[in-house]
Amino acid sequence: MARGFQGAMLKALGAGDHVLEVLSVEDLTRHYRRIVFSAPTLFDRPFETAGYLRLWVPDAAKPGRHHQRGYTIVAPDEAAGTITLEFAMHASGPAVTWAASVEPGERITASRYGSTKFAVGDPVPDGYVLIGDTAAIPALNSVLAVLPDDVPVEVLLERSHDDDVDIPMTPHPGMRVTWVPQTGDPAALADALGERDWSNWYAWVTAESAATRRVRGRLKEFGFPRSEIHAQAYWMRGRAMGTKHDAETPAVPSPRTEAIPAETPKPREGWRSRAGSTLLAPLKGRLILAGAVQAVVSLLQLAPFVVLVELCRRVLSGDADERALRGLGLLALVLFLSGTVLALLLITAMHVLDARFGHEVRTAIVAKLPRLPLGWFTERSSGRVKQAVADDAANLHYLVTHAVLDVVAAVVTPLAVLGYLFAVEPLLATVLLIPLAVFGILTARMVSASSAAIPAAVEWTARAGSEAIAYLDGLPVVRAYDLGPGGRLRATLEKHAAFLEGWQRPLLGRRTATDLVTRPSTSLLVIAAAGTGLVIAGVMSPVDLLPFLLLGVTFSTQLLAIGYGLGSLREAVAAARRIGLVLTEPELAAEDTPGVLPAVGGGRSVRFASVSFAYKPGHPVVSDVDIELRPGTVTALVGPSGAGKSTLAALLARFHDVTAGAITIDGTDLRALSTEELYATVGFVFQQVSVLDASVRDNIALARPGATDAEIEAAARAALIHERVERLPDGYDTVLGRAARLSGGEEQRLQIARAILADPKVLVLDEATAFADPESEFQVQRALSRLIAGRTVLVIAHRLHTVTDADAIAVLDGGRLVQYGTHPELVARPGLYRELWTAAGATREQEAHA
Amino acid sequence: MIRRLITLAGDRRATTVHLLLLFLGAVFRAAATLTLIPLLTGLFSGEPREALPWLGLLSGTILVGWIVEIRLYRSGFDIGMKILRTAETRVLDRLERVPLTWLDADRRVEARRALTSAGREICQGMAYLITPMANAFLTPLLIGAGLAFVAWPLAAAALLAVPLLLGALWASGAFSRAADDAYARASDEVATRIVELAQHQAALRAAGRAGPSGSALGGALARQRRAALRLLGFGVPGHLLFGVASQLTLLALASTAAALFLDGTLTGAALVALIVVAVRFLEPFTTFGDLAQAVSSLRGTIDRVVGVLDAPVLPVDDDPAPAVDAPVLAFDDVSFTYDGADRPAVDGVSFTVARGGTTAIVGPSGSGKSTLLALAARLHDTDAGTVRIHGRSVRSHDPLDLAGHYAVVHQNVYLFEGTLRDNVLLGRRDADDDALASAATRAGLDEVVARLPEGWSTRVGEGGATLSGGERQRVGLARALLKDAPLLLLDEVTSALDTGNEQAVVAALASTARHRATVIIAHRLDTIIGADQVVFLEGGKVREIGAPAALIDAGGHFARYWAQRRQASGWHLVGVE
Ligand SMILES: Cc1cc2nc3c(=O)[nH]c(=O)nc-3n(C[C@H](O)[C@H](O)[C@H](O)COP(=O)(O)OP(=O)(O)OC[C@H]3O[C@@H](n4cnc5c(N)ncnc54)[C@H](O)[C@@H]3O)c2cc1C
Numbered sequence A: 001m002a003r004g005f006q007g008a009m010l011k012a013l014g015a016g017d018h019v020l021e022v023l024s025v026e027d028l029t030r031h032y033r034r035i036v037f038s039a040p041t042l043f044d045r046p047f048e049t050a051g052y053l054r055l056w057v058p059d060a061a062k063p064g065r066h067h068q069r070g071y072t073i074v075a076p077d078e079a080a081g082t083i084t085l086e087f088a089m090h091a092s093g094p095a096v097t098w099a100a101s102v103e104p105g106e107r108i109t110a111s112r113y114g115s116t117k118f119a120v121g122d123p124v125p126d127g128y129v130l131i132g133d134t135a136a137i138p139a140l141n142s143v144l145a146v147l148p149d150d151v152p153v154e155v156l157l158e159r160s161h162d163d164d165v166d167i168p169m170t171p172h173p174g175m176r177v178t179w180v181p182q183t184g185d186p187a188a189l190a191d192a193l194g195e196r197d198w199s200n201w202y203a204w205v206t207a208e209s210a211a212t213r214r215v216r217g218r219l220k221e222f223g224f225p226r227s228e229i230h231a232q233a234y235w236m237r238g239r240a241m242g243t244k245h246d247a248e249t250p251a252v253p254s255p256r257t258e259a260i261p262a263e264t265p266k267p268r269e270g271w272r273s274r275a276g277s278t279l280l281a282p283l284k285g286r287l288i289l290a291g292a293v294q295a296v297v298s299l300l301q302l303a304p305f306v307v308l309v310e311l312c313r314r315v316l317s318g319d320a321d322e323r324a325l326r327g328l329g330l331l332a333l334v335l336f337l338s339g340t341v342l343a344l345l346l347i348t349a350m351h352v353l354d355a356r357f358g359h360e361v362r363t364a365i366v367a368k369l370p371r372l373p374l375g376w377f378t379e380r381s382s383g384r385v386k387q388a389v390a391d392d393a394a395n396l397h398y399l400v401t402h403a404v405l406d407v408v409a410a411v412v413t414p415l416a417v418l419g420y421l422f423a424v425e426p427l428l429a430t431v432l433l434i435p436l437a438v439f440g441i442l443t444a445r446m447v448s449a450s451s452a453a454i455p456a457a458v459e460w461t462a463r464a465g466s467e468a469i470a471y472l473d474g475l476p477v478v479r480a481y482d483l484g485p486g487g488r489l490r491a492t493l494e495k496h497a498a499f500l501e502g503w504q505r506p507l508l509g510r511r512t513a514t515d516l517v518t519r520p521s522t523s524l525l526v527i528a529a530a531g532t533g534l535v536i537a538g539v540m541s542p543v544d545l546l547p548f549l550l551l552g553v554t555f556s557t558q559l560l561a562i563g564y565g566l567g568s569l570r571e572a573v574a575a576a577r578r579i580g581l582v583l584t585e586p587e588l589a590a591e592d593t594p595g596v597l598p599a600v601g602g603g604r605s606v607r608f609a610s611v612s613f614a615y616k617p618g619h620p621v622v623s624d625v626d627i628e629l630r631p632g633t634v635t636a637l638v639g640p641s642g643a644g645k646s647t648l649a650a651l652l653a654r655f656h657d658v659t660a661g662a663i664t665i666d667g668t669d670l671r672a673l674s675t676e677e678l679y680a681t682v683g684f685v686f687q688q689v690s691v692l693d694a695s696v697r698d699n700i701a702l703a704r705p706g707a708t709d710a711e712i713e714a715a716a717r718a719a720l721i722h723e724r725v726e727r728l729p730d731g732y733d734t735v736l737g738r739a740a741r742l743s744g745g746e747e748q749r750l751q752i753a754r755a756i757l758a759d760p761k762v763l764v765l766d767e768a769t770a771f772a773d774p775e776s777e778f779q780v781q782r783a784l785s786r787l788i789a790g791r792t793v794l795v796i797a798h799r800l801h802t803v804t805d806a807d808a809i810a811v812l813d814g815g816r817l818v819q820y821g822t823h824p825e826l827v828a829r830p831g832l833y834r835e836l837w838t839a840a841g842a843t844r845e846q847e848a849h850a
Numbered sequence B: 001m002i003r004r005l006i007t008l009a010g011d012r013r014a015t016t017v018h019l020l021l022l023f024l025g026a027v028f029r030a031a032a033t034l035t036l037i038p039l040l041t042g043l044f045s046g047e048p049r050e051a052l053p054w055l056g057l058l059s060g061t062i063l064v065g066w067i068v069e070i071r072l073y074r075s076g077f078d079i080g081m082k083i084l085r086t087a088e089t090r091v092l093d094r095l096e097r098v099p100l101t102w103l104d105a106d107r108r109v110e111a112r113r114a115l116t117s118a119g120r121e122i123c124q125g126m127a128y129l130i131t132p133m134a135n136a137f138l139t140p141l142l143i144g145a146g147l148a149f150v151a152w153p154l155a156a157a158a159l160l161a162v163p164l165l166l167g168a169l170w171a172s173g174a175f176s177r178a179a180d181d182a183y184a185r186a187s188d189e190v191a192t193r194i195v196e197l198a199q200h201q202a203a204l205r206a207a208g209r210a211g212p213s214g215s216a217l218g219g220a221l222a223r224q225r226r227a228a229l230r231l232l233g234f235g236v237p238g239h240l241l242f243g244v245a246s247q248l249t250l251l252a253l254a255s256t257a258a259a260l261f262l263d264g265t266l267t268g269a270a271l272v273a274l275i276v277v278a279v280r281f282l283e284p285f286t287t288f289g290d291l292a293q294a295v296s297s298l299r300g301t302i303d304r305v306v307g308v309l310d311a312p313v314l315p316v317d318d319d320p321a322p323a324v325d326a327p328v329l330a331f332d333d334v335s336f337t338y339d340g341a342d343r344p345a346v347d348g349v350s351f352t353v354a355r356g357g358t359t360a361i362v363g364p365s366g367s368g369k370s371t372l373l374a375l376a377a378r379l380h381d382t383d384a385g386t387v388r389i390h391g392r393s394v395r396s397h398d399p400l401d402l403a404g405h406y407a408v409v410h411q412n413v414y415l416f417e418g419t420l421r422d423n424v425l426l427g428r429r430d431a432d433d434d435a436l437a438s439a440a441t442r443a444g445l446d447e448v449v450a451r452l453p454e455g456w457s458t459r460v461g462e463g464g465a466t467l468s469g470g471e472r473q474r475v476g477l478a479r480a481l482l483k484d485a486p487l488l489l490l491d492e493v494t495s496a497l498d499t500g501n502e503q504a505v506v507a508a509l510a511s512t513a514r515h516r517a518t519v520i521i522a523h524r525l526d527t528i529i530g531a532d533q534v535v536f537l538e539g540g541k542v543r544e545i546g547a548p549a550a551l552i553d554a555g556g557h558f559a560r561y562w563a564q565r566r567q568a569s570g571w572h573l574v575g576v577e
Helices: A002-014 A039-042 A094-101 A134-146 A163-164 A209-221 A272-317 A324-370 A379-424 A424-453 A454-475 A477-482 A489-519 A520-536 A544-554 A555-583 A644-652 A675-681 A697-701 A709-718 A721-728 A744-758 A768-773 A774-788 A823-828 A833-850 B004-010 B012-044 B048-095 B105-116 B118-147 B154-197 B201-206 B218-231 B230-262 B268-309 B369-376 B397-405 B420-425 B432-441 B446-451 B469-483 B502-511 B526-529 B548-554 B556-570
Strands: A018-029 A032-038 A052-058 A065-074 A076-079 A082-088 A107-111 A127-132 A153-159 A175-181 A201-206 A229-233 A606-614 A620-629 A634-638 A660-665 A682-685 A762-766 A793-796 A806-815 A816-821 B330-336 B348-355 B358-362 B384-389 B406-409 B485-490 B517-519 B533-538 B541-546
Touching: A002 A082, A018 A039, A018 A082, A032 A094, A039 A620, A052 A094, A065 A094, A076 A134, A076 B397, A076 B548, A082 A134, A107 A477, A107 B533, A127 A134, A134 A153, A134 A201, A134 B541, A153 A163, A163 B432, A201 A209, A209 A229, A209 B048, A272 A324, A272 A379, A272 A544, A272 A555, A272 B230, A272 B268, A324 A555, A324 B154, A324 B201, A324 B218, A324 B230, A379 A424, A379 A544, A379 A555, A379 B154, A424 A489, A424 A520, A424 A544, A424 A555, A454 A477, A454 A489, A477 B397, A477 B406, A477 B469, A489 B048, A489 B105, A489 B118, A520 A544, A520 A555, A520 B012, A520 B048, A520 B268, A544 B012, A544 B268, A544 B526, A606 A644, A620 A644, A620 A660, A620 A793, A620 A806, A634 A644, A644 A762, A644 A793, A675 B201, A682 A744, A682 B201, A697 A709, A697 A744, A709 A721, A709 A744, A744 A774, A762 A768, A762 A774, A768 A774, A768 A793, A774 B556, A806 A823, A806 A833, A806 B268, A816 A823, A816 A833, A823 A833, B004 B012, B004 B048, B004 B268, B012 B048, B012 B118, B012 B268, B048 B105, B048 B118, B048 B268, B105 B118, B105 B268, B118 B154, B118 B268, B154 B201, B154 B218, B154 B230, B154 B268, B218 B230, B230 B268, B330 B369, B348 B369, B348 B384, B348 B517, B348 B533, B348 B541, B358 B369, B358 B526, B369 B384, B369 B517, B406 B469, B420 B432, B420 B469, B432 B446, B432 B469, B446 B469, B526 B548, B526 B556, B533 B548, B533 B556, B541 B548, B541 B556, B548 B556
Parallel strands: A127 A153, A127 A201, A153 A175, A201 A229, A620 A816, A634 A793, A634 A806, A682 A762, A762 A793, B358 B517, B358 B533, B406 B485, B485 B517
Antiparallel strands: A018 A032, A018 A107, A032 A082, A052 A065, A052 A107, A076 A082, A606 A620, A606 A660, A806 A816, B330 B348, B330 B384, B533 B541
């Protein structure tokens, strides 16, 4: 098959051929065709998001010629061994010509090479803007499928035909699609992008070549960092993708229209991806200085060699007496000592700098935590804190104390050597570069050969890793179902090994060669051979060979070390970014002069006044809710799951701040209260219990460290946990977590005791707490009943019959308050409550019979 | 380390050849370096042409050295691949037979790494670590020995320097490690404290103690800072020691040579040649320094694999042929204590479950219910007493064969990343669509499948994360029903929120229960009352055993438990002083 140079290259680079057989052809619109292929061999490695094939389409005019064209893989079905490709049927071109006339049963070859490297960012960007044209729809659909549901997505598409808008797109709840007509003006897409606060968005651009370039330019104007843009041209106007056809058709300029409208430009918050450099900014000057000093140290460490050369020179020229030699020796010693002393000072300074900086970073994190909304502290966020203070902090420590110095040393030493050698004998120095050049070529070839498989390798590693975790976590299940030679993990590991071998073995020869050319012995051979030749030819004096033999032999190895240093530097910068991210999380609004609540005897009154809340702008979870909790009453929140019950309740405990409206306690806005005042007033009992690594006593007295033993015991008795505590090895002094573990129900009662002792006037409660541990729900329930007596209570109710005696029931649906009243009132009226009550009836019946 | 690698590779011939090649490689390197002496002497003699034969020799040695290296690479790759494949299989073989208690959280991490990355790391280590390290060690020694032919004081100085340099390297590594460890210790404390602060933020804020002041954190932060400064004591020598030692060695060698020159033993040309050789002699040591860290991590990797391969396994005993009509499951005076626990989790438990019967295990949390299920599946071995399936001790079954006797559904059903269908098919790989559909219906999974847009092809995500707890349990149940084993072990979901049509599932189970034995850790009242037999556990002991109705009538422990649970299920939220 004639595929020319590109084909040969691809083959050389290891992109194997696959044969695809057409199974069916279907037109989704008049200009958009879907073709299903049988392609069992493609499934030898995983598919990535928006991954594509390089089709070898036959040239209709010249039999035997093939053109390479990129097409996105759609809906790979491993079980059936089929994939789908979708063709935008533009005017002309080998690919569309082929697709236009293809019949089931026909075959076509394809290579798989190249990667989109698309992955949802961590943290997830604030939004995605996806830009392209009809040819990009398959890729955009693939991307849309993996985006999390709660991010906003702007899709900007250029349509070449009016019915392009009917092409099915992957649905996404946060998606807004804007179509602009294709006019031929390469700026059309860029112009359709309005200016607004795009901070922390991610852009995926796969359009026509010139259009892609324009869009990228515009995104840069908006402040998109390079790392947040994926831009790839999918085709080129007026040119076939591989070979030249005709000259560029002059574009028709169109008036500038902004289709994605500019929204009220908020002040730029700055991009999260720049958080790292911000964190490191105060160190920058000092790190540069340190680098400069290290450069001097590196030079001083080379100096003894120069002295040695001088010594040899004298010896050979015969004018070396003992005194001269001794003098040179002394000089070498002095140089060497001063280098060492300087290095010593430098390292000391870096350690001091590191200790101070590390301390500042940690203090900043600690100071940050209390200012974050409580809702932030999910398990995942705690993981981020852990990562920041453990691994990332260690990486920063390495960066400050070693990495900079190592990298500078790795760069300065070989460069200085090279300079010196060039000064001595430029010809030989040039020869010395030959192995390096060979190395460069070999490596480039090897990298391109092996990089085809890198995405697959990453996928394999991830897959083997997650299957191994599943295997170990699920070992009891594995033992029952998946033992022996047929096991899934075995098969995966076997395939993984085969993949590694198939990938690496062909590279072995080249790898060996790259390694051998940079060996010191190779340099030695080059220097000796070329040097001897030059000496014999009389071009060079034998003495000048010495610097080469002393310093030039290891020159290649040293130069390569730079790579390693840079790797760890990158790692450290990524660590700095993650720490910076935690430090730039948005904080709860803080009041300068916190309000104080007037003292009262009984419960307090709470008002939700037109309260709305959204985790992400545009996705309200609670909308415009008005509820009043009268002092000392129980108000239940009911509604189907997802109605916003838990979120509304969490707002009263200030896990998040309301986005609109206000919550007041006895007339004072929550946000105006100091944290201490707020939590002295509002307590909560949720299913998730925090048990601290501390004694039972300290755990109960958490909110009132000054409580007496009698008070603590009274609270424990009221919460029905006293007897259990007495049975612990050291009673109230038992440290929880290590020495003794409590069961779920016992932890709940510990939490209730804590709340009883803290005595908040307002209580937020999750009813599920009462049923969380079936084996001790009886005790938990009795303890709860004691806890709520006399307080203003807001309860999230999952089981209606538990709250039939509540003073008021607020029924939520889709984040809105739809009904409000007492149980008898609500069952008497038609409405959501009555529906829920009837639906729950069946369950209750059965339980009653049990 | 080399020895362990050889055992892992399991191919004595290949490894011997590899070691031989390693040695040969070093010989050629040393020879090349030593050839420099006559070559340079020749060049500096004033008649450079005399050097030409030596140049030929040098080229020859280096080129032959290359050939050796190329073979070395290939054999290293082969051995590495072999280790990769065999190590993974052997680790899996082992894991299928270890007692589950052995696999604690730490070992789990180790085992995971042994499964996924160890093979690759060893494979790479063969190429990039073992060869250079062996070379770095052998080449200087050979050069030193070779110097004896030229000038013995120089050879003596070089050979003396070898242990010195190695010592400096070792000390420098030890200092750096000590520094790293000290740093890690100091930071760990703060890190733990800060993470704790984050995890308990809600409780701490409610207690008005969310800030750094007042907690133990302030002190820990200050300690960390002081510790970071103290690192200087280790960090500085760690950083400088080896550099100083090698520069000093160079000075020593150069001055020895110079002294020999001054007293006329050496010609000027020889002196210069020797200085060059001295520098070359030092060069391999830096390799050591560069690779030290990688080598110690390779050692860790190998230890990890060997650690799993040496794990204890559940032995398989002989057991005489079973009685003909033995019950499906029998516990005979079984006791079991977890490592490090001060009291047994299961203490003298006896009961039997016959075909067609359903036994509900009931009791407060921590009473040993799950341990009973684990013992029936022989995830651990009993300390005393015997668990029998079909009259044969579980200890006498081969793990593969034992797995054929039971199906199990855990409270947290573990699902594998893959489709819903894959996960259910684990029950019986060759099941047809009808069998699959029927199992799904009986487990109440059919409506889940119908609801999901991709139906059976829905990917369940890691650990089944895309499904709810109740849905996961139905997948588990469908899998177990598909397997259709004579013994069904079931841990009922406790999550109070998953009521709904759970009853339907229970009913379906009961209707098909006739041809198998079912043991269920029961939380729901209707499951308990529907069982043929209740085993009421408390503190690992059987308190009562019998038909549920009879036990309720008897008015004992179970009856009290029953009454409380009944009362709790009708609870109303009202304040009671
Ligand atoms: C990674 C990647 C994935 C892709 N995925 C898909 C996919 O899933 N579906 C798909 O339809 N395309 C996809 N494309 C685009 C497709 O490869 C190009 O459109 C290709 O040029 C079509 O080849 P051709 O032989 O039909 O036309 P060519 O021979 O390349 O070009 C012939 C003429 O048609 C014009 N032309 C080419 N493409 C278009 C177009 N899309 N609209 C208008 N004029 C055009 C050219 O300017 C030229 O004048 C992808 C491209 C890449 C790089």
